[in-house]
Amino acid sequence: MSTSKSRRAHPNQSKLDLRGAGGYGGVAGGVRDPPSDPLKDSARKGDNMQRRDFISMTVGGLAASAFPTTAVCAAETRKDTANQATREKPMGKIGIGINLEFVRHEDKSFEWGIERAAQLGYEYVEPMVHWGRELLSEAGYFHSVSMLDDPYRIKRACEKAGVKLSSLSSHTTLCKPEIGTEYLKQGIRFAAECGAPVVNTDEGPKPTWTTEEEDFLLMKYTLTEAAAVAAPRGILIGIEPHQQYSKTPKGLDRITGLVKSKAIGINFDTGNSYLAGEDPIKWLSHVADRLVHLHAKDISVKQSESERGKVTGTPVGCACGEGVIDWKKVIEVCRQCPRPIVLSVECGTVDQAERSLKHLKPLV
Secondary structure (H helix, E strand, O other), rough: OOOOOOOOOOOOOOOOOOOOOOOOOOOOOOOOOOOHHHHHHHHHHHHHHHHHHHHHHHHHHHHHOOOOHHHHHHHHHHHHHHHHHHHOOOOOEEEEEEHHHOOOOOOOOOHHHHHHHHHHOOEEEEEOOOOEOHHHHHHHOOOOOOOOOOOOHHHHHHHOOOEOOOOHHHHHHHOOOOOEEEEHHHHHHHHHOOOEEEEEOOOOOOOOOHHHHHHHHHHHHHHHHHHHHHHHHHHEEEEOOOOOOOOOHHHHHHHHHHOOOEEEEEEEEEEOOOOOOOOOHHHHHHHHHHHHEEOOOOOOHHHHHHHOOOOOOOOOOEEEOOOOOHHHHHHHHHHHEEEOEEEEEEEEOOHHHHHHHHHHHHHH
């Protein structure tokens, strides 16, 4: 285990806007920027381009009449400038975080898990929240936080440790609206107050007696209600491939397309997609424009040989870099996304978390 000191956020430390350039403001506890006017921005850019073009053409024309060689040089300079601008197109920002499942076997509290993530060097964390009360969390032996607690418990713990929130793990069953609707809405309100920009969920296990068409109607109801709460609060809902319908690209597309809302996106899971028998890089590329968060889960060769094609997912994986996932390609795809993306590592031990960060950091 690492014994390095806890990281503290520097006052001038840059923060990723996890909700995207056209979206919902800054990170946890940050100040929201006023929305830009794309039409005005475009008009200003067009105005500037017209002036530059006029000047370039005038100067170039005069030079060509007297000094043809100078005109050629001017044209080449403009061409080089354009090529340089293309080469310098900004890449999507990538952050590295950790899902608190890495301390699931440590029998420690939420606060202990946050501090441990900071000590390892992680910049972001993804806490788990739950409904009601349960003994282990109340006694400080498990990392999950009750949504009956004050959301500022999460906010203050992160500020103290010097880490930021990438999302909340608020998984519920979308196919059972008597559970999922209020659970997800509560998770969204909790996220808005503690400062998490995303809440993650999948469709959950389905009822035993419903048909597929009935399940999708039930999910539409749950997501419609949830999106109505998320959108005005600037919270994104990340649907994850994990269960019977989301295990394929077609199924995940169908779920995320049930409700026309900018609040609904995808929390892609590299390990679950692989275990379900799909190509995770190809699938990630397919959803890149809708990606809001990513579960960085690697799968060991042993688990791959015994479970691939037989299961729809797994709670946690092995250390990133020690399994079958090509992390260089994952990061290349994420850099093309329209918003900053956090890779939230999902592994099962502190040692795996430490090795995962060591592998991913040089790639980012």
